[in-house]
Amino acid sequence: MHSDRIPLFCDTALAARVERDEVDLISAAAQAAHRRRGDGRGFLLPIARDVASFADDGSPYNKVAGLGFAGIPHADELDAIERAFADRNAPAQIELAHLADPEIAALLTTRGYRLESFENVLGRTLDGHAGAPAPPGIEVRRSGDDEFEAWLSVVADSVARPDVQGVPWHEEFPRETYELAERDAARAGVLRYAAFRDGTLAGGAGLRLTDGIAQFAGAATSPAHRRHGVQTALLTARLGDAAAAGCEIGVIVTQPGSKSQQNAQRRGFDLLYTRAVLVKNLPSCDAAATTS
Template identity: 65%
Template sequence: MNTPLFCDADLAGRIELAEAQLIEATVRATHRRLGNGRGFVIPVAGGLATFADDDSPFNKVVGLGFGGVPTADELDELEQAYAAVGAPVQVELPHLADPEIGITLSRRGYELESFENVLGIAIADRYDVTLPDAIEIRPSGDEELEVWLNVMADAVAVPDTQGVPWREEFPHDTYIDAERDAAAADITRYIAVRNGEIAGGAGLRTTKGIAQFAGAATLPTHRRHGIQSALLSTRLADAATAGCDVGVITTQPASKSQQNAQRNGFNLLYARAVLVKARQ
């Protein structure tokens, strides 16, 4: 049995840096695609404030907590930037971050809206993957990008009802565009096949020893047949091959995704509080 991974502030900072780099790469891909000059990436206290496009899931402040407390001037700058594009300010703040940051944001009118969980696992040197009968997991190349995008969008459009629901929902086209831009951030894509039919998909990004399990989704008719666990175990094996020592996955609290991750050896490392300041 694997020993649960212990997460201290150093490991959390390492994970949050990888997350910020993923968001930045995705947002800059959106900027290149649109070319309208509205987007921004603003460094702030070791993290980033990013705006990709209207209603994008990548409009947020990430990576705060391990590079000092943002100053009033820094917060003024990013709040003005979001106000200029008509967007609220959404901060994803790890509970292992400097507690002074939460106090500072609360005093400026930020309100707690939700939580998300970051789970992790110490990756073994190698994995022997045995998939259930009738299930195949394979890489999905650029020639299959449109298929992968639509499978993911169709799957997330019918969310699993277990656990706390996602606070945000995005239109089909918005989700497609966001995932297309994320594909530019060195994410390896996977397709799950069950009984000869495409059943779901997932992503994996590896950077500096961190394996980011970048989303996974199963079409409703194929749920409860081991697809999620098969996608997880396959990506764990690939992360080990890539030399990663830590794997991370972000889930909603008490969700089916969290349950599947814990069945595969992940444990809860920390939670992120989602703090929002409404449009000015």
């Protein structure tokens, strides 16, 4: 990394662009889940020109994405999505960028939404300087359909035993739910990368290229192979491919203070903005929280 590098500045226009691509990813993954289920249970509902998604029971794609850059949602829109989630026995979850219209956070608070956690959105310009090559013994390459099951097994095992550095994710998913979500992501255009350490499949990661932005999907490393440069090598390989594909900006989402954030910043990513995760629980959940 060059010492005179200028950090990437994020204004509301860039944040809106990144959030639009997030909406596109969530929508594509949810549509893949709907096709997989084929029972009409899922939904994609418009809200203030953004989207509320229910992909599958317990799916990480069950959320409202992109809100805050295309107007204030109307009360009837919020009523409709809250009913839709409640009808599927799911809480309404909204991920709201801190650069979004501040009136929305105030509105959601009056409707009973509670702050549950934060996640950081980091980005960097893609100038062809991906970083140092992988350490000796580590190889990263695109992972094809022929090894999907092996890739999924390693990634799912790794996610089940998360790295404890930093603030933990506010959500935990059963293994079966996580695996289904990864299958939906693959059908949504997320490319897979596999990392090998001394010939052993040690980790994996995803990458989605859209609208000039490279979305770096979650990377996971087996516990036995952590702290050996695997995650950094996965990031470096994807940076190079994203730049070669003509993307202008790379974006990655991490938990605050995590090893993933540290690795991303070492590779030139800057903190662009933070998303607040706001949740309106089902009435029975709220009652239980009050009496506990």
